Amino acid sequence: MDKLNIIKVGGKVVEDPAALEQFLQDFAKISGHKLLVHGGGTLATELAKQLGIENKITEGRRITDAETLKIVTMVYGGLINKNIVACLQAKNINALGLTGADLNLIRSDKRPVKEIDYGYVGDVKEVQGDLLAELLKLGIVPVLAPITHDKNGQLLNTNADTIAAETAKALAEYFDVHLIYCFEKKGVLMDPEDDNSVISEIDANLFKEYVEQGIIREGMIPKLQNAFEAIHCGVKDVTITKAQDILLGKGTRIML
Amino acid sequence: MDKLNIIKVGGKVVEDPAALEQFLQDFAKISGHKLLVHGGGTLATELAKQLGIENKITEGRRITDAETLKIVTMVYGGLINKNIVACLQAKNINALGLTGADLNLIRSDKRPVKEIDYGYVGDVKEVQGDLLAELLKLGIVPVLAPITHDKNGQLLNTNADTIAAETAKALAEYFDVHLIYCFEKKGVLMDPEDDNSVISEIDANLFKEYVEQGIIREGMIPKLQNAFEAIHCGVKDVTITKAQDILLGKGTRIML
Numbered sequence: 001m002d003k004l005n006i007i008k009v010g011g012k013v014v015e016d017p018a019a020l021e022q023f024l025q026d027f028a029k030i031s032g033h034k035l036l037v038h039g040g041g042t043l044a045t046e047l048a049k050q051l052g053i054e055n056k057i058t059e060g061r062r063i064t065d066a067e068t069l070k071i072v073t074m075v076y077g078g079l080i081n082k083n084i085v086a087c088l089q090a091k092n093i094n095a096l097g098l099t100g101a102d103l104n105l106i107r108s109d110k111r112p113v114k115e116i117d118y119g120y121v122g123d124v125k126e127v128q129g130d131l132l133a134e135l136l137k138l139g140i141v142p143v144l145a146p147i148t149h150d151k152n153g154q155l156l157n158t159n160a161d162t163i164a165a166e167t168a169k170a171l172a173e174y175f176d177v178h179l180i181y182c183f184e185k186k187g188v189l190m191d192p193e194d195d196n197s198v199i200s201e202i203d204a205n206l207f208k209e210y211v212e213q214g215i216i217r218e219g220m221i222p223k224l225q226n227a228f229e230a231i232h233c234g235v236k237d238v239t240i241t242k243a244q245d246i247l248l249g250k251g252t253r254i255m256l
Numbered sequence: 257m258d259k260l261n262i263i264k265v266g267g268k269v270v271e272d273p274a275a276l277e278q279f280l281q282d283f284a285k286i287s288g289h290k291l292l293v294h295g296g297g298t299l300a301t302e303l304a305k306q307l308g309i310e311n312k313i314t315e316g317r318r319i320t321d322a323e324t325l326k327i328v329t330m331v332y333g334g335l336i337n338k339n340i341v342a343c344l345q346a347k348n349i350n351a352l353g354l355t356g357a358d359l360n361l362i363r364s365d366k367r368p369v370k371e372i373d374y375g376y377v378g379d380v381k382e383v384q385g386d387l388l389a390e391l392l393k394l395g396i397v398p399v400l401a402p403i404t405h406d407k408n409g410q411l412l413n414t415n416a417d418t419i420a421a422e423t424a425k426a427l428a429e430y431f432d433v434h435l436i437y438c439f440e441k442k443g444v445l446m447d448p449e450d451d452n453s454v455i456s457e458i459d460a461n462l463f464k465e466y467v468e469q470g471i472i473r474e475g476m477i478p479k480l481q482n483a484f485e486a487i488h489c490g491v492k493d494v495t496i497t498k499a500q501d502i503l504l505g506k507g508t509r510i511m512l
Binding site for chain 1: 306307326329330331332333334335337338339341342343345346350351352353354355357358359360396403405407408409410411
């Protein structure tokens with residue numbers, strides 16, 4: 001099977017035009033099939049602030065009300081997505097910007113209301129891997145915005161990490177999928193204060209051990225759980241690294 | 257050759273969710289290959305106002321500065337485009353939202369600065385008809401936002417009427433193309449005060465005559481000139497009609 005690199009980028013790289021340009025320059029150099037999933041950093045929050053729309057948070061969780069969904073659709077689906085596409089096209093990468101609504105690629109369910117009503121947030125139910133595989137085999141580079149739909153006309157704000165993981169799982173049938181999460185640090189760190197203490201490889205046993213020892217904690221736990229789930233569903237490996245290092249093969253590699 | 261309907265919609269239909277829903281319901285019923293080009297109505301201007309960005313007009317012409325381009329990309333490329341796509345997907349139409357940057361479908365040149373600097377406005381140079389034809393033959397319904405790019409990383413605001421005409425011309429090689437412009441009135445009127453005075457057909461001779469008589473004037477002249485140019489380039493016919501009438505075959509038909 002052909003190799004496919006799925007790369008998720010977000011945060012400061014997406015917010016800062018110079019950092020984004022540098023990242024896309026590196027991304028363009030990756031050979032073979034590739035797919036980019038982008039988040040939106042704080043750009044949506046900034047636009048909401050400018051428009052005087054309150055950033056709704058309940059019990060620490062961000063809520064996507066109707067106004068926020070509009071902003072997310074504008075910023076993620078329009079501004080960021082189309083600028084990335086134009087930038088990649090200038091580098092002769094045949095980029096195609098997509099949300100989950102386009103071609104019905106990613107269908108999700110509006111998150112059920114329990115203790116918290118998250119609003120217009122989608123939990124991914126189905127990724128059309130066959131269609132994405134066809135696009136990839138035509139040499140197209142899909143650029144996915146973190147927006148899905150419920151197939152009943154409703155767009156839904158969806159976590160970009162989840163989109164990357166679900167897309168990787170759906171494409172594992174067609175490609176040798178390598179999933180790469182770019183984030184602020186060089187990888188999973190032994191010592192959060194020391195950016196050079198990157199753990200180079202983590203398997204399921206080591207993960208369990210590190211969680212017990214409190215080395216891996218908080219937000220990193222669900223991130224790695226998602227990574228292991230992707231691997232259990234056929235993804236070859238998951239790498240967590242700094243956006244600046246995607247060509248270097250550095251970072252933390254997660255495998256069975 | 258297969259028939260292809262290219263429909264351009266804008267103005268109030270796009271601004272008003274109920275009108276848009278009705279229009280898309282009708283659009284979904286059109287059989288065979290189809291492609292939708294949408295404008296943005298006043299939604300971009302409204303967002304600019306909310307953000308305190310001045311609507312720049314020089315000698316009656318709207319100027320697209322960097323801030324306005326951002327808004328246009330958000331509203332046309334994101335909000336409107338993705339909502340149309342989600343709405344069509346709910347009606348089992350396999351819609352794919354696109355700008356000219358996606359797949360390098362429409363390349364344009366930034367309009368040269370002469371008496372007026374229009375800013376980030378693009379004049380269409382090349383439409384990749386072959387690629388669009390392939391998508392259409394797969395049963396995909398492209399939904400084009402009025403944004404193109406220069407292939408050097410710059411997005412450009414582009415007139416939706418022009419995108420519709422240029423796309424129609426590029427696809428005339430592959431399909432029997434029927435181009436339909438939806439607008440506020442029932443068609444080209446003999447008497448602008450009487451909405452029932454629709455001229456049912458106009459050919460080149462009649463057009464010349466009506467212009468001389470002052471029946472066709474102002475903004476309608478370039479609209480019809482574009483229509484005739486499309487027909488000269490192989491488009492079968494161009495219809496100007498009310499969005500509410502697209503299934504009825506009413507309006508003004510322009511032909512050789």
